[in-house]
Amino acid sequence: MGARTLLTAEQFDNYPFEEDKRYELDEGELIEMTRPAYEHNRILALLQGELYVYFRAHGTGEALISENLYALSPMTRRAPDLAIVLGERREGLRGAKVIGVIPDIVVEVLSPSERMGAVHRKLKQYFEAGVKEAWIVDPSSRTIEIWTGPALPERELAEGDSLTSPLLPGFSLGVAELFA
Numbered sequence: 001m002g003a004r005t006l007l008t009a010e011q012f013d014n015y016p017f018e019e020d021k022r023y024e025l026d027e028g029e030l031i032e033m034t035r036p037a038y039e040h041n042r043i044l045a046l047l048q049g050e051l052y053v054y055f056r057a058h059g060t061g062e063a064l065i066s067e068n069l070y071a072l073s074p075m076t077r078r079a080p081d082l083a084i085v086l087g088e089r090r091e092g093l094r095g096a097k098v099i100g101v102i103p104d105i106v107v108e109v110l111s112p113s114e115r116m117g118a119v120h121r122k123l124k125q126y127f128e129a130g131v132k133e134a135w136i137v138d139p140s141s142r143t144i145e146i147w148t149g150p151a152l153p154e155r156e157l158a159e160g161d162s163l164t165s166p167l168l169p170g171f172s173l174g175v176a177e178l179f180a
Helices: 009-013 038-058 087-093 116-129 175-179
Strands: 022-026 029-033 061-065 069-073 076-078 082-086 105-109 133-138 143-147 155-157
Touching: 009 022, 009 076, 038 061, 038 082, 038 105, 038 175, 069 116, 076 116, 082 087, 105 116, 116 133, 143 175
Parallel strands: 105 133
Antiparallel strands: 022 029, 022 076, 061 082, 069 076, 082 105, 133 143, 143 155
């Protein structure tokens, strides 16, 4: 394992990153993110499309892909696979390179190489920052865990279930559709 690169948030926000790579700042440590595979991106595209249709009908928010970094704390910048920002808070997104608006819902699609310890660390950071709900999508088990706090998932959805949220009244997506 190579040496850890430690940066302040200001250094990270102005770092001359390589164009084809993605990075996060984990409590001051620079983390290089791997590029997601086809199945990962397909799930996200389908979910984002469903959310786009929902928001167009309900006008209550926006779903943003992982190209955006969120300032979760003074020393942590994360790029959830999908970030859902509800209501008029999305006005704070315009023109921001690093976004200070905390998403209401974050979605993480697990990759085969992802360690659960790293996922739990992200969940802890998300909830400490004020995220209300996290959806952990696992393509290998074809399940979705709904988290409303960092300790344990509130519920696990399998292929016969529908993805819903009290934060998105009227939104429903069959889990089987997501993995079809």
